[in-house]
Amino acid sequence: MRLRHKPWAKEYMEAQEHVFIQHPEQLKGNWSTEFGNDHPLFIEVGSGKGQFILGMAKQHPDVNFIAIELFESVAVSIVQKLVETPMPNVRVLTVDAKRLVDYFEAGEVDRVYLNFSDPWPKTRHAKRRLTYKTFLATY
Numbered sequence: 001m002r003l004r005h006k007p008w009a010k011e012y013m014e015a016q017e018h019v020f021i022q023h024p025e026q027l028k029g030n031w032s033t034e035f036g037n038d039h040p041l042f043i044e045v046g047s048g049k050g051q052f053i054l055g056m057a058k059q060h061p062d063v064n065f066i067a068i069e070l071f072e073s074v075a076v077s078i079v080q081k082l083v084e085t086p087m088p089n090v091r092v093l094t095v096d097a098k099r100l101v102d103y104f105e106a107g108e109v110d111r112v113y114l115n116f117s118d119p120w121p122k123t124r125h126a127k128r129r130l131t132y133k134t135f136l137a138t139y
């Protein structure tokens with residue numbers, strides 16, 4: 001995915017408190033409180049601009065979804081779409097998936113989606129693949 005620097009992205013997202021979670025570690029074990037219900041929790045790791053997760057969230061209003069995207073300049077597209085078309089069952093995090101255990105209690109997430117993850121074809125970059133053994137152990 002082409003990365004375009006968007007210096008305004010962080011401030012824009014921080015203003016959307018109902019969508020963008022700045023301190024997800026504070027919600028570890030308590031995501032149902034954030035959503036205000038006990039619906040299942042599905043996350044997508046590496047959500048990009050959010051096409052998949054927003055489509056799913058629209059189809060499944062009885063499921064809570066969290067988009068996890070490393071880059072603010074990419075995740076801001078998801079937040080913009082949610083400002084245009086609010087969906088109470090979606091939140092967005094800009095965090096590194098290697099720290100998921102800091103944000104979710106064991107067993108708190110019911111499903112993890114990975115879609116078209118960056119391939120990182122060179123062997124020396126294998127540890128960055130979202131399917132690398134350390135990531136799989138985390139999920």
Ligand SMILES: C[S@@+](CC[C@H](N)C(=O)[O-])C[C@H]1O[C@@H](n2cnc3c(N)ncnc32)[C@H](O)[C@@H]1O
Pocket residue numbers: 001045046047048049050051052068069070071074095096097098114115116117118130
């Ligand atoms: C190839 S894109 C795919 C985006 C989307 N899933 C789709 O199908 O269009 C992979 C995305 O994963 C994100 N990503 C890669 N490593 C990540 C990590 N460790 N934590 C969170 N997101 C990551 C990248 O920033 C990128 O936006």
